[in-house]
Amino acid sequence: xxxxxxxxxxxxxxxxxxxxxxxxxxxxxxxxxxxxxxxxxxxxxxxxxxxxxxxxxxxxxxxxxxxxxxxxxxxxxxxxxxxxxxxxxxxxxxxxxxxxxxxxxxxxxxxxxxxxxxxxxxxxxxxxxxxxxxxxxxxxxxxxxxxxxxxxxxxxxxxxxxxxxxxxxxxxxxxxxxxxxxxxxxxxxxxxxxxxxxxxxxxxxxxxxxxxxxxxxxxxxxxxxxxxxxxxxxxxxxxxxxxxxxxxxxxxxxxxxxxxxxxxxxxxxxxxxxxxxxxxxxxxxxxxxxxxxxxxxxxxxxxxxxxxxxxxxxxxxxxxxxxxxxxxxxxxxxxxxxxxxxxxxxxxxxxxxxxxxxxxxxxxxxxxxxxxxxxxxxxxxxxxxxxxxxxxxxxxxxx
Amino acid sequence: xxxxxxxxxxxxxxxxxxxxxxxxxxxxxxxxxxxxxxxxxxxxxxxxxxxxxxxxxxxxxxxxxxxxxxxxxxxxxxxxxxxxxxxxxxxxxxxxxxxxxxxxxxxxxxxxxxxxxxxxxxxxxxxxxxxxxxxxxxxxxxxxxxxxxxxxxxxxxxxxxxxxxxxxxxxxxxxxxxxxxxxxxxxxxxxxxxxxxxxxxxxxxxxxxxxxxxxxxxxxxxxxxxxxxxxxxxxxxxxxxxxxxxxxxxxxxxxxxxxxxxxxxxxxxxxxxxxxxxxxxxxxxxxxxxxxxxxxxxxxxxxxxxxxxxxxxxxxxxxxxxxxxxxxxxxxxxxxxxxxxxxxxxxxxxxxxxxxxxxxxxxxxxxxxxxxxxxxxxxxxxxxxxxxxxxxxxxxxxxxxxxxxxxxxxxxxxxxxxxxxxxxxxxxxxxxxxxxxxxxxxxxxxxxxxxxxxxxxxxxxxxxxxxxxxxxxxxxxxxxxxxxxxxxxxxxxxxxxxxxxxxxxxx
Ligand SMILES: Cc1cc2nc3c(=O)[nH]c(=O)nc-3n(C[C@H](O)[C@H](O)[C@H](O)COP(=O)(O)OP(=O)(O)OC[C@H]3O[C@@H](n4cnc5c(N)ncnc54)[C@H](O)[C@@H]3O)c2cc1C
Numbered sequence: 001x002x003x004x005x006x007x008x009x010x011x012x013x014x015x016x017x018x019x020x021x022x023x024x025x026x027x028x029x030x031x032x033x034x035x036x037x038x039x040x041x042x043x044x045x046x047x048x049x050x051x052x053x054x055x056x057x058x059x060x061x062x063x064x065x066x067x068x069x070x071x072x073x074x075x076x077x078x079x080x081x082x083x084x085x086x087x088x089x090x091x092x093x094x095x096x097x098x099x100x101x102x103x104x105x106x107x108x109x110x111x112x113x114x115x116x117x118x119x120x121x122x123x124x125x126x127x128x129x130x131x132x133x134x135x136x137x138x139x140x141x142x143x144x145x146x147x148x149x150x151x152x153x154x155x156x157x158x159x160x161x162x163x164x165x166x167x168x169x170x171x172x173x174x175x176x177x178x179x180x181x182x183x184x185x186x187x188x189x190x191x192x193x194x195x196x197x198x199x200x201x202x203x204x205x206x207x208x209x210x211x212x213x214x215x216x217x218x219x220x221x222x223x224x225x226x227x228x229x230x231x232x233x234x235x236x237x238x239x240x241x242x243x244x245x246x247x248x249x250x251x252x253x254x255x256x257x258x259x260x261x262x263x264x265x266x267x268x269x270x271x272x273x274x275x276x277x278x279x280x281x282x283x284x285x286x287x288x289x290x291x292x293x294x295x296x297x298x299x300x301x302x303x304x305x306x307x308x309x310x311x312x313x314x315x316x317x318x319x320x321x322x323x324x325x326x327x328x329x330x331x332x333x334x335x336x337x338x339x340x341x342x343x344x345x346x347x348x349x350x351x352x353x354x355x356x357x358x359x360x361x362x363x364x365x366x367x368x369x370x371x372x373x374x375x376x377x378x379x380x381x382x383x384x385x386x387x388x389x390x391x392x393x394x395x396x397x398x399x
Numbered sequence: 400x401x402x403x404x405x406x407x408x409x410x411x412x413x414x415x416x417x418x419x420x421x422x423x424x425x426x427x428x429x430x431x432x433x434x435x436x437x438x439x440x441x442x443x444x445x446x447x448x449x450x451x452x453x454x455x456x457x458x459x460x461x462x463x464x465x466x467x468x469x470x471x472x473x474x475x476x477x478x479x480x481x482x483x484x485x486x487x488x489x490x491x492x493x494x495x496x497x498x499x500x501x502x503x504x505x506x507x508x509x510x511x512x513x514x515x516x517x518x519x520x521x522x523x524x525x526x527x528x529x530x531x532x533x534x535x536x537x538x539x540x541x542x543x544x545x546x547x548x549x550x551x552x553x554x555x556x557x558x559x560x561x562x563x564x565x566x567x568x569x570x571x572x573x574x575x576x577x578x579x580x581x582x583x584x585x586x587x588x589x590x591x592x593x594x595x596x597x598x599x600x601x602x603x604x605x606x607x608x609x610x611x612x613x614x615x616x617x618x619x620x621x622x623x624x625x626x627x628x629x630x631x632x633x634x635x636x637x638x639x640x641x642x643x644x645x646x647x648x649x650x651x652x653x654x655x656x657x658x659x660x661x662x663x664x665x666x667x668x669x670x671x672x673x674x675x676x677x678x679x680x681x682x683x684x685x686x687x688x689x690x691x692x693x694x695x696x697x698x699x700x701x702x703x704x705x706x707x708x709x710x711x712x713x714x715x716x717x718x719x720x721x722x723x724x725x726x727x728x729x730x731x732x733x734x735x736x737x738x739x740x741x742x743x744x745x746x747x748x749x750x751x752x753x754x755x756x757x758x759x760x761x762x763x764x765x766x767x768x769x770x771x772x773x774x775x776x777x778x779x780x781x782x783x784x785x786x787x788x789x790x791x792x793x794x795x796x797x798x799x800x801x802x803x804x805x806x807x808x809x810x811x812x813x814x815x816x817x818x819x820x821x822x823x824x825x826x827x828x829x830x831x832x833x834x835x836x837x838x839x840x841x842x843x844x845x846x847x848x849x850x851x852x853x854x855x856x857x858x859x860x861x862x863x864x865x866x867x868x869x870x871x872x873x874x875x876x877x878x879x880x881x882x883x884x885x886x887x888x889x890x891x892x893x894x895x896x897x898x899x900x901x902x903x904x905x906x
Binding site: 076080081101102131134135137138139282283285286287288291 | 657660661662691695696697698700701702703704705708868875
C-alpha cells in the first residue's frame with residue numbers, strides 16, 4: 001500500500017498473524033470484523049470444522065475488542081456493570097459475563113480476565129469503549145485502555161491442542177483448569193495462555209505482544225504439524241459455537257444500544273443466561289428490571305432444539321401445532337446439521353408459555369432451484385449439543 | 400428502624416414547602432440545612448455588618464394555592480397579587496415601565512400594542528398555570544395511566560379559542576427576539592419584555608430553546624413580596640406543622656442499603672458521621688449534587704447517571720450586593736420600587752451573552768437591580784441602603800478560571816455600567832460583595848451556581864426535568880425523592896416543586 005493511497009484510512013487493518021494466515025487462505029475468503037481483514041474460511045469451512053472437532057485448529061481473534069481496566073476502583077466499576085459477581089473472581093481466572101442497559105436489556109457478552117487485584121482485561125465482540133467510559137464515570141480511580149491493537153491473540157482449539165502446547169514446551173499446561181490463566185516466558189517476553197474458547201471443547205487462547213506474533217505462529221505450527229493443525233475461520237466457528245450452545249450477536253441477540261425498536265433486544269433471561277445474573281449482589285446495572293422480569297418470567301426463552309429430519313431449519317417460524325395454523329410461537333435464530341452430534345440442531349426464541357407444548361418448525365429448503373416446504377417436529381434439549389468430558393478434564397486426555 | 404418518616408435535605412423554600420405539606424399530613428419530618436439559616440438562595444444573609452440581603456431578591460409568582468394551604472399570610476407573608484413593576488433604564492433618564500397591564504415611556508402605538516400583547520400573554524399564562532402544580536406523566540410506551548394531564552393541557556389550550564390557540568402554538572417556540580420584534584418598536588421596551596424569558600438561563604434574545612415558556616411561567620399570576628418574609632413565614636408554618644429543622648447540618652451522603660428488591664435509600668449520613676434513618680429521603684439539593692454527590696453513582700444505573708452528568712447546569716448570573724450610605728439616585732427616576740433593568744437594547748443583551756458563550760465576561764454587562772431595603776427596613780441601618788443586582792452574563796467557567804484580578808475587573812465593569820445610570824453611586828458604596836456563579840455554587844451548594852439548579856429549557860423541562868425516570872419526583876433509587884428547583888416546573892420562588900413532590904410522596 002503506497003503512502004499516497006487516498007483510501008488509506010478506510011482499508012482493513014491486517015492482523016499481526018496476517019503474513020502467515022494469508023499464505024494459508026487458499027480461497028482468499030476474506031470478510032471483515034471490527035475493521036480487520038478477517039477469514040471467513042481458509043480452505044473449506046466443513047474441513048476446518050472437522051479439524052476443530054477431531055484435531056486442532058487456530059482462530060485469529062486479534063479483531064476481538066480487548067480492554068484493560070485498571071485502578072483501585074476497577075473491580076467496583078466492573079462489578080456494577082456486569083450481572084455476575086466479579087468480587088468472587090480469583091486472580092488469574094477468567095469468567096464469562098454479560099452486561100445490560102438500565103432496563104436490563106443485553107448490551108453485549110464477553111469475558112473478564114483478572115490479571116491483578118486492580119487490573120482486569122475485558123474482551124468482547126464489538127467495540128464497547130463508549131459504554132465503558134459511561135460506566136467509569138463517577139469512579140475516582142479507574143482507567144480503561146483499548147489494547148485491541150496491542151495484543152495479538154490466537155484461539156487454539158480442539159482435542160489435540162493441549163498435546164501441541166506441551167510439544168511446544170509450555171511445561172505444566174496440562175494442569176491448567178478451564179478458565180485458568182498461565183504465563184510462560186517467550187523470547188524474552190511473556191506468553192499468556194488461558195484455557196478458554198468458543199467451541200465448547202478442549203481449547204486455549206494465546207495472548208502475546210504483536211511483535212512476537214509470527215514467532216508464536218511458527219512455533220505452534222511446527223509443534224502441531226503431526227497433530228493436524230489448521231487455521232479456521234468464521235464459518236467453522238459459527239458451527240462449533242452452535243453445537244456448544246453459545247450465543248452470537250446479530251443471530252441470537254441484538255446489542256441493546258444498537259436497536260431502534262422497543263424490545264427488539266433481549267434480556268439475559270430470554271437468552272437462557274439467567275445463571276449469569278447474581279441477585280445476591282445488592283446492585284448492578286439493570287438489576288431492578290431484571291428482578292421484575294425474573295418474577296414475571298421472560299416472554300421468550302432461547303431454547304435448544306433437536307429437529308427431525310436433516311433439513312436445517314434456518315430462519316424457520318415455529319408453531320404449536322403440526323398444521324402451523326395457530327399463532328406462531330417463536331423463531332429459529334441459528335440452525336445446522338451437526339456432523340459431530342449427527343442431529344439437526346437449532347437455537348430458537350420460543351414463547352416461554354409455549355415451551356411445554358408441541359413445537360413444529362416450518363422449514364423452507366431448496367433443491368436444484370426448486371423450493372420446498374416441510375413441517376418438522378422439534379424436541380427441546382436441556383443440555384448443550386456438544387460437551388465432551390475432555391472439555392472439562394484436568395489434565396485433559398493425551399493424544 | 401426509622402427515626403423519621405421523611406428526611407428532607409436542604410431548607411431552601413422548596414424544602415420548607417415540601418416539609419410543611421408532609422408534616423401537615425401527619426408525617427414526622429426532619430429538615431436538614433447546611434447553612435446557618437434556612438432559605439437557600441432566598442435566605443437573608445449579612446454581607447456586611449448591619450447590611451443584609453438574599454441572592455434571590457424578589458418574589459414574583461409564588462403559588463397562591465400554596466400560600467393559602469400553608470397559611471403563609473397568618474405567618475407574616477404579605478403577598479400581593481400585583482405584579483412587581485419593571486423599569487427599563489434609558490439613556491438620559493428616558494425610562495420605560497411596565498406593570499403587566501400597561502406601559503409608560505413609549506409611543507402611543509407601542510402602548511396600545513403592549514395592552515394587547517400583555518392581555519394575550521396573561522391568557523396563555525393562565526391556561527398553562529394549572530400545570531406548574533401538576534406532575535407531568537412519564538412518556539413511556541405502555542404507560543398511559545396518567546395521560547389525562549396531557550389531555551387537560553390540550554383542552555385548556557382549546558378553551559383559549561381558535562385564534563389564541565393557533566397563536567400560542569405559533570409563538571411557543573419562538574426566540575424571545577422574534578416575539579417582541581413582531582409587536583413593538585421601542586428598543587428599550589423590547590429588551591424589558593425579553594428579560595423574563597432569559598434571566599437565569601443560558602439564553603439571549605436570539606436563542607432558540609426556549610424563552611416563551613419561561614416568560615409565561617413568570618407571567619402566571621401569583622403572590623409577589625419579599626424573599627425574607629416568605630422564608631420567615633414558610634419556616635414558621637413548617638415548625639407549626641411539627642417539622643424539626645436542623646441548620647448548620649450538612650448531609651455528607653445518603654444512606655443506601657440493600658433491601659429485598661435491591662438498594663433502598665434509608666436515611667442520611669451527616670458530615671460528622673452521624674446516621675439518621677428515615678422511611679424516605681427527599682432532596683431539595685440540585686439533581687447533580689443529589690445523585691452524583693450524595694446518593695453515589697455506584698448506587699445508580701449507568702445510563703441514568705450519565706444523563707445526570709450531562710445535565711446543563713452552568714450558571715450565567717453573578718450577584719452584586721452593595722452596602723450604600725444612602726438611597727442611590729438614578730437619573731430621571733424618582734421612585735426606586737420594583738425591578739430596574741440596565742439592558743438598553745436586545746443587542747446589548749445579545750452581545751453580553753456572546754462574550755460569556757466564549758468564556759469571557761462582558762465589557763458591558765446587563766443587569767436587574769432591586770433596592771431590598773426599601774421594602775424591608777431591617778435589611779440596612781437607618782438611612783442606609785442595600786442594592787442587589789443580578790448581573791448577566793457571567794460565565795461559570797471563564798477562560799483562565801476565576802481569580803482576584805478577574806473578579807476585580809468584572810466588578811469595575813459593573814460599577815462603571817451602573818454609574819452610567821446612577822452617577823453618584825461609586826461614592827455611596829460602603830462595602831461591595833460580588834458572587835460569581837462559581838462562588839454561588841460553593842456558598843449555596845448549587846451545581847454551577849445555576850438559578851434553576853439545572854438549565855430551564857425544552858430539553859430539561861416537563862417530563863424531561865431533570866431527566867426521565869426522575870421527572871415524577873421519585874427516582875430510580877427507591878426511597879429517594881427530589882423536591883427542589885431541578886424538578887418540574889423549575890426554579891424561581893414558586894414553591895411548586897416542593898408542593899408537587901409532597902403530593903407524589905403522599906399519593
Ligand atoms: C443569582 C440568582 C438570583 C436569583 N434571583 C431570583 C429572584 O429574584 N426571584 C426568584 O424567584 N428566583 C430567583 N432565583 C432562583 C431561585 O433562587 C431558585 O430557583 C430557588 O431558590 C430554588 O429553591 P430551592 O428550594 O429549590 O433550592 P435552594 O434555594 O437552592 O435551596 C437548596 C438548599 O439545600 C441546601 N443543601 C444543598 N446540599 C445540602 C447538603 N448536602 N446538606 C444540607 N443542605 C444542603 C442548600 O444549602 C440550600 O439551602 C435566583 C437564583 C440565582 C442563582
